[in-house]
Amino acid sequence: MQFFQYGNEGYKSVLDPRTKLLLLIVINVVIIGTGFTGTDFLLRIVCAAIPLILFLIIRRTRTALLYGLVCLAMFFGEAVLIPHTRGVLNLLIVITLGPFSRILVGYAFAYYMMCSTTVSEFVTAMKRMHVPDQISIPLSVMFRFFPTLAEESRAIRDAMRLRGIRLRGKNGGVMKQIEYEVVPLMMSTLRIGDELSAASLTKGLNAGKPRTHICHVKMELWDWALVLLSLGFLFYMLVLR
């Protein structure tokens, strides 16, 4: 669970989180709502290219390459495999590729967003958009908690292996397995959560009270350019089509 973490240490995000959110929406709307001909197709290509370029900008060359290849495979699958296969195989390909190609681009962009934005940037951006504390506080706690849960669950799994709790054998059974894994995780959650609340309160966290942010979040030239592009796409989708 490496959501919104400091994956790229030392790297500063190029785009404002607000721009990213808008782009995510637009890419979503375009990819779901367009067909494979004419202007529609052109828009799809542009949207599919955006994550590719952004991955390259944050120097995630391998991710970019992988994404590019999967995109090509999708295209190949839909353009070549589907017309040339018959029967069950054909159906399987369609069922697998269909939903996947719908969400691939959005997925890739969401991934870009996760690895190029820190929690602080995201929360600061939310504040700028006047999102209330009732949303922004739980949201930042949630992102902070993912890695903690991963750590806890690793420790619990180790303990299970030490005790020989496996799917098969005397302590077997899926339900038992899940009980042994989820219950200690919930216990930890309660305990850590309690301590986390206490620590945050002593640091003056108070819902509804104004706070400042040291995080730099600012719309730059690039942001505005992409906002314009997004609005153009939306105009096409909602009005022109």
Added chain:
Amino acid sequence: MENKLNTKDLISIGIFTALYFVVVMIVAFVGYVPILMVIMPALCALFGAIPFMLFLTRTKKFGMVTIMGVLLALLTFLMGRPWPCLPIGIAAGLLADLYLKGTGYNSVKKSTFGCGIFSLWLLGMALPLFFGYHDAYLQSLRSGYGDAYVETLTRLTPDWMFWVLAVTIFVGGLLGGLVGTKILKKHFVKAGMA
């Protein structure tokens, strides 16, 4: 008792949403088999209900369940799902919250029902499987493969399947709520933690 959500409540929401989401993701990851696709959301609802029932023991104020719905909807959206997942998640959270408010947040039996309602946010996760087929995508296929083919496809994942899915998710949530209640009694009440 004060009815406004305080900082501690908000932190609780964040923590339990993370836990809930992780459980759902684990189930979804393990169950990523095409055949299981149809019942997978129900399985997610079933297992997610266990931490959700624990969350309900910490919930005594209106708004907490709604916010959890909002956060889950936002996460679903951030994971690249189509935008209608947002209203679906928010509506599921709000409805469950309104229902639980009516019960005063302290009836275990009724919590189970609330858990079923809440689970419906998962429909947002399953969205790409459905309506996506019935717009331009299908039309573009029609020209290439002919009507018969498209008909087969439509029959396999028709819109009404979405509603069938809603029912299975709801039932999954209910069953999960029962399992969750059992686990709460067996572990958390006995350990003096709930």
Added chain:
Amino acid sequence: MIKLQNVSFHYKNTDAFGKLQKTRGIDDLTLTVEKGAFVVLAGDSGCGKTTVTRLINGLVPHYYDGELSGTVSVCGLDVRSSGIGDLAPHVGSVFQNPRSQFFNVDTTSELAFASENLCTPPDEIRKNIRRVAQEMHMDELMDRSIFALSGGEKQKVACASVAVSEPEIMVLDEPSSNLDAAGIEELARVLALWKAKGKTVVVAEHRLYYLTGLADRLLLLRDGKLVEEIPGEQLRSMDNAQAEARGLRSFTPIAMPEPEAPSAEKDALVCEGLDFHYKHSDKGIHIPYLHIPRGKITAIVGKNGAGKSTFARVLCGLEKKAKGTVRFGGREWKSKQRPDLCYMIMQDVNHQLFTDSVLEEVMLSVPETVPEGEREALARQVLDQLDLLPLADIHPMALSGGQKQRVAIAGGVVTGNPVLLFDEPTSGLDYKHMRQVAALLRKLRDDGKTVLVITHDTELVREIADCVVVFSKETT
């Protein structure tokens, strides 16, 4: 600065049977801490020292429910009527658990957090962060993910994060529990810095040796009451026997015993050519030859990052890809078989407890080879050995920390594994409980187990170790 007048506090909580009960926090306590004083609170677990720290930062009575009587004033604020948020600008708190006291995922955000909540202008916060980072020599810790830090580094960040907003009072609740010797040294340096800057510092702690040089006063609490007040001068002239007489941990540092080369025996636990490295990390071990005598207690010591935990994981078969051989009792144990050779009692035993009663918990570990009819008898026998039989039906999570640890040990003993490995069994324990653990380890050894103890606790090593093995980056 801080004034407690006839203060009593009782926590409200539910017991294992769901009944509401009251636990004493402190009982009719009166104490004053002047501005700029450095005060150490000592005493057994449950003596009320943590409650005092909570009264200062307002967590009691505003976060932990209970009954409060008497008056508490901090910086002229009445704690009862002002909220935790009102005290936040004046009091900075550092807690025991490095896993749970950070709100943010990166260090810089965490340092800024308290000041942001106080609405300090961003430029000023940045300036303060730079200053604190310089004072504490932690420039290399800035802009890092908190999850990639060691325990010592985390505690340093925790201290820095309260220092940025410049509160007058610092309260620390067992800050050294999870630290090794080097980490404790760093912590002591930070505390000295605060003292020099004239901050009022209150530390509740079991380990005292690193505080004796700094303390203006040591307050000894017992059963919620103040029983003795030792001025700093006197404290520095006292020896460890006087600490022991008061049930306290040593006042002066205890040197780690020199490692003794274990004598060669033929049925010892022998590791040869153990080699394992984590992916994407420089952590790992390389042990050409290691010899651990059978039926003795061997302490494994060394700095954080020297590979002690990795060794433990390899020995228990948790790292299947580890190379090398492990021999014991005249045969070789492959990775897959090692869970039947060595059982580990983890530092956080909470991860190791799965079932809903102590008896179930132990039954879970009974080997499959034991016939159905004898399983429960065997489990009960082990429980009896560890004085746990009266607790057989209680949920493990309802027990105290020490009892939980004993349940985890019972789970290990019942497996019949000849080797038991303990990871930091005394972290955060007071003198009395440390002695209890020591006695238990000796008992296990006398029952014929080969006991390995990974620890930073020199007092424990002195107390129990038959042999000492030192791990360092160079040797592993």
